[in-house]
Amino acid sequence: MKAMVAVKRVIDYNVKARVKSDGSGVDLAGVKMSMNPFDEIAVEEAVRLKEAGVVTEVVAVSIGISACQETLRTALALGADRAVLVETAAQLEPLHVAKLLKAVADQEQPQLVLLGKQAIDDDAGQAGQMLAALLRWPQATFASKVSVNGGSVEVTREVDGGLETLALDLPAVITVDLRLNSPRYVTLPNIMKAKKKVMATIAADTLGVDLAPRTQWLAVSEPKARAGGVRVADVAALLDKLKNEAKVI
Amino acid sequence: MAILVIAEHDQASIKGATRATLTAALQIGGDVHLLVAGSACAGAASAGARIAGVAKVLVADAAAYAHPLAEGLAALVVGLARDYSHVLAGATAVGKSFMPRVAAELDVAQISDITAVLAPDTFVRPIYAGNALATVKALDAIKVVTVRGAAFDGAADGTATATIEPIPQGPQFAAARLVRQELTKSERPELTAARVIVSGGRGLGSGENFHLLDQLADKLKGAVGASRAAVDAGFAPNDYQVGQTGKIVAPELYIAVGISGAIQHLAGMKDSKLIVAINKDPEAPIFEVADYGLEADLFQAVPELTAGL
Numbered sequence: 001m002k003a004m005v006a007v008k009r010v011i012d013y014n015v016k017a018r019v020k021s022d023g024s025g026v027d028l029a030g031v032k033m034s035m036n037p038f039d040e041i042a043v044e045e046a047v048r049l050k051e052a053g054v055v056t057e058v059v060a061v062s063i064g065i066s067a068c069q070e071t072l073r074t075a076l077a078l079g080a081d082r083a084v085l086v087e088t089a090a091q092l093e094p095l096h097v098a099k100l101l102k103a104v105a106d107q108e109q110p111q112l113v114l115l116g117k118q119a120i121d122d123d124a125g126q127a128g129q130m131l132a133a134l135l136r137w138p139q140a141t142f143a144s145k146v147s148v149n150g151g152s153v154e155v156t157r158e159v160d161g162g163l164e165t166l167a168l169d170l171p172a173v174i175t176v177d178l179r180l181n182s183p184r185y186v187t188l189p190n191i192m193k194a195k196k197k198v199m200a201t202i203a204a205d206t207l208g209v210d211l212a213p214r215t216q217w218l219a220v221s222e223p224k225a226r227a228g229g230v231r232v233a234d235v236a237a238l239l240d241k242l243k244n245e246a247k248v249i
Numbered sequence: 250m251a252i253l254v255i256a257e258h259d260q261a262s263i264k265g266a267t268r269a270t271l272t273a274a275l276q277i278g279g280d281v282h283l284l285v286a287g288s289a290c291a292g293a294a295s296a297g298a299r300i301a302g303v304a305k306v307l308v309a310d311a312a313a314y315a316h317p318l319a320e321g322l323a324a325l326v327v328g329l330a331r332d333y334s335h336v337l338a339g340a341t342a343v344g345k346s347f348m349p350r351v352a353a354e355l356d357v358a359q360i361s362d363i364t365a366v367l368a369p370d371t372f373v374r375p376i377y378a379g380n381a382l383a384t385v386k387a388l389d390a391i392k393v394v395t396v397r398g399a400a401f402d403g404a405a406d407g408t409a410t411a412t413i414e415p416i417p418q419g420p421q422f423a424a425a426r427l428v429r430q431e432l433t434k435s436e437r438p439e440l441t442a443a444r445v446i447v448s449g450g451r452g453l454g455s456g457e458n459f460h461l462l463d464q465l466a467d468k469l470k471g472a473v474g475a476s477r478a479a480v481d482a483g484f485a486p487n488d489y490q491v492g493q494t495g496k497i498v499a500p501e502l503y504i505a506v507g508i509s510g511a512i513q514h515l516a517g518m519k520d521s522k523l524i525v526a527i528n529k530d531p532e533a534p535i536f537e538v539a540d541y542g543l544e545a546d547l548f549q550a551v552p553e554l555t556a557g558l
Contacts (some may be wrong), residue, residue, distance in 0.1 A: 016512060017377035026381050038494075094349070095358055118494065122376050124361045129319065129349035138320055138425035141346045144487065154428060158487045159342040160441075160496070162432040166318070169424040178494060179481065214358035216386040218371065223382050226519060229540040235553040238525065238543050246523050246540070248445075248502045249469065249558060 001170070003046040003055045004110035005080065006101055006128075007039040007062045009071040010121040017121075023219045026121075035071045038116025040078070042176045044183040045146060046114050047079030054148045057081050059108055063100050065089055069199060076194035077186040083197065084108075088204035090211045094122075098130030103207040105135060110171065112153065117142050117175040128175035138168040142177040250279040250334040250369070251304075255326060257343055258285060258293035263300065265442040266339030268403030270396040271300060274337050275404065276366040280304045282333075283411075286325055288315035294413050301407025311418040318425050319343075323350035325419030330355055330391055334369070340395040340497075341441075348395050357389035362497075364400035378493040378516035398441050399499035399520060433486045437472050440489070445471030445502045448491055448518070451478040452507020452528065452547055459484045461548070462506060465555045474498065474518075476508045492517035507547045510535030527551065 011017055012032040020027045035043075049055040060075035062068040063086040072083035086100050105113060113135075118125035132139035140155035144163070147154050148170075156165045158177050168174075204211065232238045242249045252274045257264040267283075274281045283297045286309040294308045309325055317325075326347070330336050336351060338344035340362040352359035364382070365373035371386045372394065387394075440446065447466040453459050459479070466473045475485035477492055491498055493516035503521035508514060510526070510533055518524070519538050526539035527550050536542040543550060 011377065017380040019381045026377055093358055095353060095356075098353060120378065120493070123378070123493065124359070125345050126349035126352070126359050126361060129346060130353035130359075132320075133323065133350035133353035138422065139346070139350070140425075141319070142342065157342075160488060162430070162486060162488050164430045165428040167426045167428050172424075178477065179487065214387070214389050215360065216388060218384040218386055220376070221382050221384070223375070223379060226524075226538050226540075228537075229524070229542060231536070231542045231544060234545070235543070235550050235557060238541055238554065239557045241541050242502075242525070246502075248523055 001055055001111035002057045002059065002108065003049060003112045003114060004059045004061060004105060004108055005039070005042050005046045005075065006113070006115045007043065007060055007071050007075050008036040008116070008119045009033050009062065009064060009068045010036045010119050013037050013120060019220055019222045023221055025217070025220050033067070035074050036116050036119045038118060038176060040183045041178065041180050042114040042116055043075045043078045043080060044181050045176060048181065049148065050079070055112070059084060059110065061086065061101065061104050063088065063092060063097055063204070072199055073194050074186060076197045077190045078184065081197065083199040085199065085201045086204050086207065087201050088211065090204065091213065092211070093214055094124045094126035095130055095214060096209065096211050097127045098134055099209040100204060100207055101127070101131050102134045103209060112170065113173045115173070115175050117177050128173050132173035135173070137171050137173055139173045140166050140168055141175045143174050144177050144179045146174060146180065251332065252277060252279050252281045252335040252337060253329060253333040254281060254283050255336070255338040256283050256285045256293065256297055257339060257341060258287060258290065260287050260290045261292035262296050263293060265403050265439065266341045266398040268300065269398040269401040270337050270339045271302060271404035272401040273363065273366055273396045274335070275302045277335060277369050279334065282307060284309070284326065284329065286314040286317050286322060288312050298411040298413050299406045300404050302404055303411045306411050306413045307416045308413055309416050309418055313418060313421055316427050318422070318427065319347035319350055320422035320425050321419065322347045323354065324422060326351045327354045328419050333391065335392045335394060337394050337396055340397050344395050348393060352393040355391055355393065357391050357393055358387060359393040359395065360385055360387055361395050362397045363394055364397050378512050379519065380512065397497055399497050433488050437466060438470070440472045440474055440491070440496050441498055443472035443500055445469040446474045446498055446500045447471055447504045447506065448474035448476065448508060449479055449485065449506045450476040450508030451482060453479060453484055456484045461551050465504070465551055468555055468558045469502070476514045505535050505539070506551060508535055509533045510538065
């Protein structure tokens with residue numbers, strides 16, 4: 001069976017986002033961009049399923065400007081078999097992304113779609129669930145364990161009170177959490193191999209999806225910084241501060 | 250204009266995340282209706298009816314909702330949503346799972362994890378791990394919104410009792426089934442509702458050492474949390490995790506023990522009223538957000554602090 005993995009190009013995990021002084025957004029000029037870390041875990045899982053003989057082909061999909069090809073190359077170097085870029089310069093919202101991914105899924109007919117549970121830029125956490133709804137497929141969010149058994153998949157999810165395991169009939173959508181796996185390091189030979197793999201480009205406006213904005217971003221601002229605190233010398237001084245200054249205990 | 254809030258409950262009472270969501274709904278303004286989908290959930294329905302500001306409680310009481318999955322819950326809500334201007338739920342594991350399905354089926358945007366209501370169609374939400382705040386206006390006719398519980402006080406019980414209206418079960422979705430649950434058993438308050446949280450990081454060194462925090466938390470009647478590093482290392486269960494991708498908390502007192510303070514962890518706790526950091530590394534970034542920083546060996550400081558309370 002075929003697995004499709006959606007990957008997003010985002011600000012690198014280790015870079016602190018800076019708000020533009022005019023409040024129009026976050027300054028990404030010259031900032032290191034990488035694959036969304038959760039999406040990397042999704043790619044790794046798909047590749048492991050292929051190595052285990054469960055999946056026959058892994059297709060990585062990204063949506064955005066041509067620079068997203070770098071993100072797709074990373075997915076190919078991790079072990080995806082081929083890549084599809086849905087190219088657009090439009091400001092995309094999760095609903096647009098889900099509709100574009102549905103259009104690709106309609107063409108590719110995967111049995112399993114894997115995505116990160118959220119992107120670390122907009123922190124929306126919507127695309128996977130929206131895609132599942134549009135496809136009318138079952139979903140499992142926040143996956144920490146995935147095992148495919150014939151026509152169904154068992155997914156253990158990290159929920160508020162602990163863990164929960166669902167069984168989903170395939171095809172299904174899974175969004176992955178941090179502890180599902182640790183993605184492998186990309187090696188030089190695999191980067192070289194990735195260059196020979198097929199990357200197709202589809203213009204987003206050929207997919208018949210309305211990309212008109214559904215929200216308007218009025219402003220982006222810095223959160224209020226916490227006032228600097230003080231160092232205390234020892235536990236006795238800390239207890240004194242907690243009791244007599246902050247009065248919290 | 251009426252607002253539909255989807256309740257999270259344990260069949261007998263309404264969870265704190267829903268009470269916070271109701272506060273956000275009341276700030277938007279209009280008639281607030283609460284949907285309780287459960288099985289033998291009359292207790293939760295009457296508890297919901299007593300909350301101040303709730304005008305009506307809709308109850309879908311059916312065996313299928315003993316543990317509603319995202320697919321079935323979304324289908325039930327979609328069937329009701331067209332009579333409402335807003336659909337709100339807490340940004341919990343449950344809310345995050347079913348609400349985007351609701352939005353997609355209604356063909357509207359979702360506004361995730363709001364921390365403030367500026368107007369009925371305009372909300373503030375953190376982005377980039379809380380390093381920026383976006384003010385977002387929703388243009389669709391129905392606003393689908395998830396609410397960050399830590400950003401709103403929970404709605405309290407009032408003096409009036411809302412009407413309770415039974416509604417029929419929605420469509421079922423056979424392709425997803427619950428296999429089992431493994432919930433962490435704890436006598437302590439829920440992390441997102443606790444007044445005090447004692448949280449541990451990699452500095453604890455082992456799961457056994459992590460129990461040092463239990464004694465301190467018990468003295469303070471608090472909850473125990475953890476950084477991602479501590480959960481990844483197996484020192485603490487996953488539902489303890491505080492951070493960008495874990496739980497977002499804002500207690501009166503947050504004591505960070507052996508936590509260095511990665512931006513992803515700070516995103517989950519920096520709105521706490523008072524932050525105490527105990528760490529032996531004087532350069533640890535956690536000290537930058539701490540009101541009181543104690544540079545010390547936690548294995549000495551924590552027992553001493555526990556004994557001194």
